[in-house]
Amino acid sequence: MDIIISTIVENKPGVLHRTSNVFRQRGYNISSISVGQLEDPQLSRMTFVVEADDNAIPQLTRQLSKQVDVIYVQILNSNSIKRELALIKINAANEKQKSEIQSLCNIYKGSIVDTSPNSVMVELTNSHDKIDEFIKVAGRIGIKEISRTGVAALVKG
Numbered sequence: 074m075d076i077i078i079s080t081i082v083e084n085k086p087g088v089l090h091r092t093s094n095v096f097r098q099r100g101y102n103i104s105s106i107s108v109g110q111l112e113d114p115q116l117s118r119m120t121f122v123v124e125a126d127d128n129a130i131p132q133l134t135r136q137l138s139k140q141v142d143v144i145y146v147q148i149l150n151s152n153s154i155k156r157e158l159a160l161i162k163i164n165a166a167n168e169k170q171k172s173e174i175q176s177l178c179n180i181y182k183g184s185i186v187d188t189s190p191n192s193v194m195v196e197l198t199n200s201h202d203k204i205d206e207f208i209k210v211a212g213r214i215g216i217k218e219i220s221r222t223g224v225a226a227l228v229k230g
Contacts (some may be wrong), residue, residue: 107120120226161195
């Protein structure tokens with residue numbers, strides 16, 4: 074099961090290494106990391122997605138809270154908005170393929186951000202699962218390259 078952990082940390086060198094090392098030391102693989110500066114430039118939000126069971130949550134929360142650079146730790150649940158950004162370069166050698174890609178963009182709320190004679194680049198911001206679905210469907214046309222960000226998430230309200 075994927076657990077999403079949001080931390081507020083001091084914005085200084087080495088914090089990402091020390092914080093991610095907590096997961097490594099306990100044998101948890103990080104499937105996604107997203108880091109961004111907050112409104113206060115001395116702080117950043119790190120959002121980790123790790124595969125772990127519910128029993129791991131208290132231990133990980135305690136260990137992360139012990140880190141000197143970590144200000145706040147929060148487990149994000151179903152009461153959160155979660156998004157990911159993907160840039161996907163898709164084969165498009167003819168107008169039929171380009172039209173098919175445009176139809177997929179309409180369905181998945183993506184947009185074409187670049188067109189070349191043999192490919193189209195799509196920008197898609199959505200949930201992790203919806204991006205996976207788009208990639209599966211677009212894969213039938215032929216994907217050349219993919220670049221995905223980590224999950225960005227906040228609690229509702």
